[in-house]
Amino acid sequence: MLKINNLHAGVEGNEILKGINLEVNAGEVHAIMGPNGSGKSTLASVIAGKEEFEVTEGNVEFDGENLEDSAPENRAHKGIFMSFQYPVEIPGVSVTNFMKTAINESRKARGLEDMPASQMLKLIREKAELLDIDRKFLSRSLNEGFSGGEKKRNEIFQMAMLEPKLAILDETDSGLDIDALRIVANGVNKLKSKDNAVIIITHYQRLLDYIVPDFVHVLHEGKIVKSGTKELAHELEAKGYDWIKNGAVV
């Protein structure tokens, strides 16, 4: 589904990703771990197509198609979703209105008519239930005055609504207490299927207790320095990132 080939990318001539290779297939859950500044969030942003980052070498393929020159909204239409580490506030735009717009824009891109209101309402109700979201919450302005937990839960709600093929969760666990973490993780687990894939970007291992990855990759200085199964996450937790930094790799 996703194939990253020797990806080099940076911002304003400053190279952050220095040759990433990664393949993610349908039905898989990958965790990308690494210390601060290793390039985790940059990788997520580059896959999502954020303009600020310049790809200098290599590429990202999605469903066999080179994503180079594909605008972020087009990538979203193809089924790439990113849960933001810091979701942005949009005052005066309700969660419902935002989702309605997003869904209908994606449908338009696929040549479909707007989703009928009744169907939309049904979908919203269904997904809100799945994530234990109060209906009142949906009429509030997007992310405005939301607690850290509410913001992250809202991100997963949007993921549930948009039903992406590939979901990238960028530090979704940061700022979450244990209850919120469980709700978010349950939501992701319920949405997992053999047809979609999840990339979890995280600093800590704790989210991986709830969403069990098939593969764990360790990112350091813009490169994947170690890959393994979920045991690698435990090993990292026990030994710390210094273990990686000190060059005891591969």
Added chain:
Amino acid sequence: MAYTEEELKKELETKEYEYGFYTDIESDTFPAGLNEDIVVAISKRKEEPGWMTDWRLKAFKAWKEMEEPEWANVTYQKPDFQAISYYSAPNSKPKYDSLDEVDPELLDTFKKLGISLDEQKKLAGVAVDIVMDSVSVATTFKKTLAEKGIIFCSISEAIKEHSELVQKYMGSVVPQKDNFYAALNSAVFSDGSFCYIPKGVRCPMELSTYFRINQAGTGQFERTLVIADKGSYVSYLEGCTAPARDENQLHAAVVELIALDDAEIKYSTVQNWFPGDKNGKGGVFNFVTKRGICEKNAKISWTQVETGSAVTWKYPSCILKGDNSIGEFYSIAVTNNYQQADTGTKMVHLGKNTRSTIISKGISAGKSQNSYRGLVQVSSRAENARNFSQCDSLLMGNECGAHTFPYIEVKNKTAQIEHEATTSKIGEEQIFYCNQRGIDTEKAIALIVNGFSKEVLNKLPMEFAVEAQKLLEISLEGSVG
């Protein structure tokens, strides 16, 4: 590829005026210039009674002694008042019983403007009085209104047929000498609308008027007078669009609202005069005086969506004369390219327990300057007066400006005045967030701007809100419509 801020800015700048076309309708136009003879000629031409001619002449005398004000936060080439023609009327003058009889080219013009009269009629029973270059060409729904005793006609007709009412109230809220532009308007106003709602009557439909400037080089000087008698209610809608012109066009209107005891007037405006091109060439000068007076327990609510004009100078105000009266001002002002807007309100609290609310939303893009200027005045007799003001500014790009000039004058200790102000910028992060959810940049901006303006858009009547939302999108984004 997605937009960078640079590209976005470029696209905003190149957005040409959507309604930039010119209709070739034969006009009967006065020669340029202004003197007593012209004032008398206008009055004669309109077959006005003697008192009206005298009233105009008094205004003209006052105007000659006045100077164009310079305190607003705008800079422009002052118009040459002797180069303007003060009267222009479409030639196909006779009134029509049905729209089928109206000049097809005129109807075509309205179509381009997106104003389908048929649709308007169907929409919740809106009566439309069209002022096309100063003379009313069509009035609909007159009968339904007449049954309730409501008078809704052109001001010219009212001067002739409802002389007493006009003579009593015209100039009672905005005196001839009020300011430079009001004096000019008083001398040369060509037409406009008149509305009277009798005691205790609730006007069953939204009253609507469309104004357009059409003939090259003719300033338009409308005069609107709305009188809501005791215990009555009316919602009045005013929408403007104008075709593209090279030279600056002057628009100096006067609107007077009179809300007698327990009456309520809701006055909504969507203004989309030609704003000039992306280099700041052309565009309408919009110097408008709008004011209403509230008697006991009366309420006046101004709502405006201002997207057009090269220069806007406009302060819809309320004089809260009667005890317990209420004044409201809800405004969205959008400026792009080289547009300049200096707009706001005055809330003058004279009566006891008077209340006022001001919600102002300014959106600036391009190289434009957007100013809010507001005065809240509480007189010594106005016990327990209350005001709440909120001024929010939204900036797009780095070359525009947003300014707030709130003035507060309080002479009574019991007054409660609150003022809140915020300034924010549409960020690349907000746009990327929308993009990531599949919403392209244009749509994202529309979404953000509509969210920002929501409190004001919600105050507009339903059918107008849709149009206003569309206008916001058109004003800020290339092809979205």
